[in-house]
Amino acid sequence: MIALVLAAAAALFLLGLFAALAGTARVGRRTVYGTSLALCAAGAIVAGLSLFRGPGNVVLPIGLPWLGAHFRLDALSACFLGIVYVGGTGASLYALGYGRHEHEQQRVLPFYPAFLGGMSLVIVADDAFSFLFAWEVMSLTSWALVMAHHRGPSNVRAGFIYLLMATMGSLALLLAFGLLAGAASNYGFAAMRGAAHPTAALVLALTLLGAGSKAGLVPLHVWLPLAHPAAPSHVSALMSGVMTKVAIYAFIRIVFDLMGPPDWWWSVPVLSLGGTTAAVGVLYALMERDLKRLLAYSTIENIGVVFAGLGLALAFRANAMLTAEALALTAALFHAFNHMLFKSVLFFGAGTVQVATGELNIERLGGLIHRMPVSSAAVLTACLAASALPPLNGFASEWLLFQSVLVSPDLPQWGLKLLVPTAGTLLALAAAFAAACFVRGFGITYLGRQRSAAGEHATEADRFSLAAMLIFAALCVVIGLLPGLAIDALARAVQGVVGARMPAQLSLPWLSIVPIDNGRSSYNGLMIFVFTLISAMLVAFAVHRLAARGVRRAALWDCGYPGLGQASQYSAASLSQPIRRVFGSYVFRSSEVVTMPPPGEIGPARIRKQSHDLAWESLYVPVTAAVNWVSGLLDHMQFLSIRRYLSFVFAALVGLLLALALWQ
Amino acid sequence: MTFEALIWQGIQMMLALALAPLLTGLVRKAKARLLRRRGAPLLQPYRDLRRLLGKDVVLADNASWLFRVAPYVIFALTWVAAALVPTFSTGLMFSWSGDLIAIIALLGSVRFLQALAALDIGTSFGGIGSSREMMFASLAEPAMNMLVFTLALVARSTQLSTIANVMFGAGLRVSLALALFGFIIVAIAENARIPVDNPATHLELTMVHEAMVLEYSGRHLAMIEFAAMIKLLLYVSLIGCIFFPFGMAQDEQALLLPRILACGIGLACYAAKLAFAGLALALFETSIAKMRVFRVPDFIGVALMLGLLGTLLLFVSRSL
Numbered sequence: 001m002i003a004l005v006l007a008a009a010a011a012l013f014l015l016g017l018f019a020a021l022a023g024t025a026r027v028g029r030r031t032v033y034g035t036s037l038a039l040c041a042a043g044a045i046v047a048g049l050s051l052f053r054g055p056g057n058v059v060l061p062i063g064l065p066w067l068g069a070h071f072r073l074d075a076l077s078a079c080f081l082g083i084v085y086v087g088g089t090g091a092s093l094y095a096l097g098y099g100r101h102e103h104e105q106q107r108v109l110p111f112y113p114a115f116l117g118g119m120s121l122v123i124v125a126d127d128a129f130s131f132l133f134a135w136e137v138m139s140l141t142s143w144a145l146v147m148a149h150h151r152g153p154s155n156v157r158a159g160f161i162y163l164l165m166a167t168m169g170s171l172a173l174l175l176a177f178g179l180l181a182g183a184a185s186n187y188g189f190a191a192m193r194g195a196a197h198p199t200a201a202l203v204l205a206l207t208l209l210g211a212g213s214k215a216g217l218v219p220l221h222v223w224l225p226l227a228h229p230a231a232p233s234h235v236s237a238l239m240s241g242v243m244t245k246v247a248i249y250a251f252i253r254i255v256f257d258l259m260g261p262p263d264w265w266w267s268v269p270v271l272s273l274g275g276t277t278a279a280v281g282v283l284y285a286l287m288e289r290d291l292k293r294l295l296a297y298s299t300i301e302n303i304g305v306v307f308a309g310l311g312l313a314l315a316f317r318a319n320a321m322l323t324a325e326a327l328a329l330t331a332a333l334f335h336a337f338n339h340m341l342f343k344s345v346l347f348f349g350a351g352t353v354q355v356a357t358g359e360l361n362i363e364r365l366g367g368l369i370h371r372m373p374v375s376s377a378a379v380l381t382a383c384l385a386a387s388a389l390p391p392l393n394g395f396a397s398e399w400l401l402f403q404s405v406l407v408s409p410d411l412p413q414w415g416l417k418l419l420v421p422t423a424g425t426l427l428a429l430a431a432a433f434a435a436a437c438f439v440r441g442f443g444i445t446y447l448g449r450q451r452s453a454a455g456e457h458a459t460e461a462d463r464f465s466l467a468a469m470l471i472f473a474a475l476c477v478v479i480g481l482l483p484g485l486a487i488d489a490l491a492r493a494v495q496g497v498v499g500a501r502m503p504a505q506l507s508l509p510w511l512s513i514v515p516i517d518n519g520r521s522s523y524n525g526l527m528i529f530v531f532t533l534i535s536a537m538l539v540a541f542a543v544h545r546l547a548a549r550g551v552r553r554a555a556l557w558d559c560g561y562p563g564l565g566q567a568s569q570y571s572a573a574s575l576s577q578p579i580r581r582v583f584g585s586y587v588f589r590s591s592e593v594v595t596m597p598p599p600g601e602i603g604p605a606r607i608r609k610q611s612h613d614l615a616w617e618s619l620y621v622p623v624t625a626a627v628n629w630v631s632g633l634l635d636h637m638q639f640l641s642i643r644r645y646l647s648f649v650f651a652a653l654v655g656l657l658l659a660l661a662l663w664q
Numbered sequence: 665m666t667f668e669a670l671i672w673q674g675i676q677m678m679l680a681l682a683l684a685p686l687l688t689g690l691v692r693k694a695k696a697r698l699l700r701r702r703g704a705p706l707l708q709p710y711r712d713l714r715r716l717l718g719k720d721v722v723l724a725d726n727a728s729w730l731f732r733v734a735p736y737v738i739f740a741l742t743w744v745a746a747a748l749v750p751t752f753s754t755g756l757m758f759s760w761s762g763d764l765i766a767i768i769a770l771l772g773s774v775r776f777l778q779a780l781a782a783l784d785i786g787t788s789f790g791g792i793g794s795s796r797e798m799m800f801a802s803l804a805e806p807a808m809n810m811l812v813f814t815l816a817l818v819a820r821s822t823q824l825s826t827i828a829n830v831m832f833g834a835g836l837r838v839s840l841a842l843a844l845f846g847f848i849i850v851a852i853a854e855n856a857r858i859p860v861d862n863p864a865t866h867l868e869l870t871m872v873h874e875a876m877v878l879e880y881s882g883r884h885l886a887m888i889e890f891a892a893m894i895k896l897l898l899y900v901s902l903i904g905c906i907f908f909p910f911g912m913a914q915d916e917q918a919l920l921l922p923r924i925l926a927c928g929i930g931l932a933c934y935a936a937k938l939a940f941a942g943l944a945l946a947l948f949e950t951s952i953a954k955m956r957v958f959r960v961p962d963f964i965g966v967a968l969m970l971g972l973l974g975t976l977l978l979f980v981s982r983s984l
Contacts (some may be wrong), residue, residue, distance in 0.1 A: 001672070006696055053970075064793065066672045084945055109897065111843070115909055154764065208790035217843075228766070251834055253696065323977075353807070366786065367703070367786070369728045369729075369730060369784075370728060371724070373729070374800065380730070384773070387772075387776060389769060389772055389773040389776055390762075390766055390769045390770055390773060390960065394913045395766075397771055399765060399766065399769070402809075403822075404814065405813070406816045409817055409979070417979060418979070421810065421813050421975055423808050424809060425806045425809050425968075426806075427809075428805045428806045428809035429802065430806070430807040431772075431803075431804055431805060432772075432798075432801050432802040432803075432806065435775070435776050435798065435802075436798035436799070436801065436802055436856050438776075439776060439779045439780055439783070439798055441796060442780065443779070443783035443784075443794070444778050444783070446732070447780060447783045447784045447786070448783055448784065448785070449726060449786035449787030454777075494878065502810060503669075510761075512760065513690050519762070519821055519823060519826045520758045520774060520820065520821045520822070520826070521763045521765075521821060521822045522763065522823065522825055523762055523763060523766050524760070524761035524762065527758060527761035528744060528761055528762055528766070528770070531740075531747070531758070532737070532741055532742045532744050533740075535739075535740040535743055535744060536740035539736055539739055539740060539887070540736045543736075543883050543887070545717050545885075546880060547717035548717065548719055548720050548721070548883055550721065551719035551721045551723050552720055552721065552722045552723065553722075553723055553724075554722050554723070554724065554725070554935070555724065555725060556724035556725065556785050556787060556879065557722075557724065557787075557878065558787040558788070558878075558879075559787075559789055559878060564787075566786065568787070569786045569787065569791060570783070570786060570788060570790070570791020570792065570794075570795060574791065574795065575719060575783075575794070575795045575798075576795070577795065578795055578796055578798075578799035578957070578958075579798070579799050579802060581958065582799060582802075582958070582961045588766060591786065596971065601956060615764055622911065634706075651915075654871070
């Protein structure tokens with residue numbers, strides 16, 4: 001199995017190389033995306049099969065000469081490999097139809113398969129060197145994809161910030177692995193697993209920094225809403241849906257697998273960061289008017305949800321509550337998979353909107369449901385899933401997470417007893433915000449009247465894009481109705497990490513899910529869906545049969561003022577104004593100033609709103625200022641005479657020798 | 665046995681349908697009497713619904729399929745959610761297909777669809793309604809979560825039947841009283857009652873729920889109004905089942921006759937609870953004024969604080 005995965009990754013790299021060497025003249029879009037599609041689909045099947053098999057190892061004679069390149073495919077890797085390849089399949093299928101409006105295909109084609117290959121290699125790597133190498137391949141290829149539209153100044157800035165943050169993250173991971181390797185410098189994961197780690201706290205901090213910045217934990221998230229939307233939409237879907245999951249994989253691999261038994265307080269930073277990220281991320285999304293940036297912020301929210309689950313699992317792990325840990329970890333993994341599905345559909349939808357209208361600012365869209373009925377239905381399904389509403393998959397995983405929150409009173413530590421319900425409240429807040437955010441995102445984009453001329457010639461998306469969106473939306477529904485399927489599929493991965501698993505779900509009567517026991521809680525999405533469907537159809541049938549069925553079309557009523565133009569509709573900014581006013585005054589220090597003309601004067605009244613990105617202003621601006629200050633100080637050292645430089649070198653030499661002498 | 669269980673479940677579903685307009689009628693009548701008006705007859709909501717159902721729909725030109733489908737889905741989701749709440753008996757056949765969290769999330773789906781349908785026509789009233797509705801929800805959901813946590817701490821379950829059975833023997837607890845007040849606050853906010861929203865106004869800038877349904881007419885409006893009535897009934901049943909479970913039939917009786925008897929008692933108690941809740945709601949609504957929209961966060965924030973306080977009290981009392 002592992003050989004097949006490596007072969008698929010190698011084939012993806014070769015495909016990228018081929019596309020780069022041959023140029024777009026001979027290698028068309030279809031060749032590259034079609035081949036990626038086939039490879040990803042095959043990879044997804046392999047990943048699915050290896051979920052149920054024992055681990056496989058391969059050592060290749062490349063990489064560090066005394067180490068070789070170790071690769072291993074266990075159930076945890078298989079489950080994330082599934083996320084990579086399923087996401088890759090969808091994105092490739094979508095890209096078959098999507099990229100036609102792109103001008104410079106050669107900027108995307110070579111890097112796209114290499115990006116997929118890099119991500120899959122991260123997941124099967126079994127030593128620190130190959131892991132970091134694959135991690136860098138993933139970062140650099142995705143950077144190249146972000147820079148695909150390199151002419152826009154905002155894209156250049158996004159690429160720059162992304163590169164900086166990725167470098168910082170890789171450095172943190174490098175140091176973390178260095179500490180894990182210990183004095184014996186053993187960079188194989190197998191050796192790290194066995195060793196004791198006295199500096200575990202530092203490793204945890206570095207991992208949070210390295211994996212957390214790639215995943216988009218607040219306040220390390222700043223690059224994400226800039227970089228993800230800058231790429232073409234199918235790449236955005238991959239970056240948001242899949243690459244963030246690779247970062248989560250890195251966190252799980254290091255913290256749950258390599259670092260050994262945790263202390264209880266490890267869960268505190270993870271849980272609090274997760275809860276904060278979830279609530280703050282989606283609050284940013286609520287203020288955003290660029291469709292793709294809105295989705296990127298929503299990704300941050302979901303990453304927060306997953307990290308909250310991981311923090312809970314750590315808390316249970318430290319107290320040897322194995323069943324509870326299995327529940328929390330299953331919820332986190334399940335949510336990671338679900339997020340890949342619905343976020344892909346949402347980014348695909350944003351891409352089709354961009355193709356159809358040339359516009360991503362939702363304030364200029366509206367009414368697209370009439371022109372794009374099929375894709376709007378798929379996007380609506382994904383919006384419902386992203387808002388954690390039953391009976392879709394997003395709800396199933398969040399429900400599991402809340403169930404594990406409800407086990408937390410059994411934890412012995414008082415700090416955790418109080419922290420977990422707080423984090424749970426933050427998650428509930430995030431879910432409610434997410435619903436508001438997607439009412440706004442979908443409602444302003446697809447519903448209402450057209451807000452500008454942008455949508456006038458919009459047409460439905462091409463068949464490949466539609467197929468990708470519909471298949472993923474259908475998966476959202478199926479997994480939402482049969483969550484037991486996913487829970488059982490994840491069971492081996494959870495078993496491998498935790499040593500326990502959730503009870504088997506598929507054998508339960510009526511296919512409902514029961515995380516702990518019957519009297520405690522159970523949920524059956526299928527039953528609820530079937531009941532709702534039957535009663536809706538019954539009622540609709542009865543009403544149409546027994547009561548009125550006539551429909552008269554008329555102008556809209558609007559309380560008797562039908563003549564008002566489209567500008568009288570609620571805009572995206574006005575829709576989120578109450579939430580901005582209630583919560584934004586804390587989180588963004590936002591304020592509104594209304595200036596009214598004096599009585600009798602016929603001037604327009606003006607409203608001016610201000611808000612601050614506190615994460616940026618309080619963390620990044622000082623750092624940049626400090627870097628600027630230091631480089632300003634060092635600046636005049638650039639133009640010294642050779643005598644000065646030589647004396648500096650001499651002084652440094654003397655200083656070092658002195659230090660060495662004192663040290664000895 | 666299965667067939668019998670199915671019958672009881674069916675009775676529960678029909679009960680929600682049959683009693684919901686009556687409860688609304690009762691609240692309206694009581695409010696009118698408190699204002700020394702005679703008020704419309706108790707059965708007026710049924711007549712309203714029948715009249716609306718018999719009318720053609722006047723649909724805006726630019727209404728999409730979402731606008732036309734939404735009323736039926738909203739109605740069905742609310743109905744299914746109401747069917748999951750134990751009213752006269754615990755342990756009904758399908759009560760395990762959703763716990764308290766799932767029921768609340770189902771109502772969240774209803775709200776989501778309603779807010780979208782309000783945006784579909786593209787009028788300013790629809791926008792104002794859905795904007796405020798989502799703001800209230802973003803406050804009510806964390807509060808609800810905290811309250812559920814408090815309850816789960818006592819009952820060690822989120823399954824309503826289990827909770828009701830535990831609450832039989834729970835006795836009086838301060839934290840439960842706090843949770844009850846929290847629940848009532850959330851229920852008032854969710855059902856668009858005074859002081860959060862006014863179900864009786866039209867054409868006023870303070871309205872929320874009514875603003876969202878302004879473009880609806882005929883049978884669509886009937887569905888939405890009916891769903892709102894069922895939602896009120898649902899919340900009353902929820903509070904009854906969690907905090908006042910007395911009189912409810914339990915599912916232990918193996919024989920048919922005692923089961924019928926127990927359910928009969930349960931039904932009578934349920935009717936009494938509904939009547940009491942309706943009168944109390946009317947009394948509360950007449951004695952308080954509608955709040956400004958931006959005062960509502962403080963109001964719902966109280967529910968959140970009550971939930972937190974209840975949890976803390978439980979933790980402290982456990983450890984002592």
